[in-house]
Amino acid sequence: MGVEILSMSIDSVFVHKMWDDNELSKMVDGGIPFPMLSDAGGQVGKAFGIFDEAGGVETRGRFIIDPDGIVQGYEVLSPPVGRNVSESLRQIQAFQHIRETKGAEATPSGWKPGKATLKPGPDLVGKVWEVWKTDMAFD
């Protein structure tokens, strides 16, 4: 897919190392492959609007940024609920497909690779019901 991952929290790089050495490397062979960024003080988290001032920590924000540096999608969860990585991958695949078609196609609700896309234009106005059914929103 050609996607670079960056993680970020308020922890120092020293704590990142200890976490990777002592716990994460037991989940992922060889340890975490991507850079684990430190945002002590939360300045970057504030710039992205996901810093929790009361708790002094960063909430579970996930940003998809395209090759032009443009934010295409984001999701923010409160701390106790983890992310759905499959959904993030699906969104990236959709954004990459749109970029490849230079916007000539759009991906309807429930789209995933292999499923039909829409080609917005005069002929499709009022006709989406003919090519897209509500059960296609689900797997």
Add this chain to the structure above:
Amino acid sequence: MGEEMEVGCARPTGGPVGESAEESTATNESAPVKEAKPMIQVGKKAPDFAAPAYQKGKFISVKLSEYLGKWVVLCFYPGDFTFV
């Protein structure tokens, strides 16, 4: 991506990815004293930043604008050694 370096502090560069900070600060001069911090908007450039990082046994510095030309997923989380 990033070069090995001394440990420093994370900082937003003050501008969007791929643009100089001067351009964006210039537009702020006429802004009201209390600067509104809008949530990130889709379709708009991400704020650029530089931050220290740990990767594969090394301390490095990472700048978001160094990733121009690539897809990036940036994930924030509450803290190391938390459970989720």
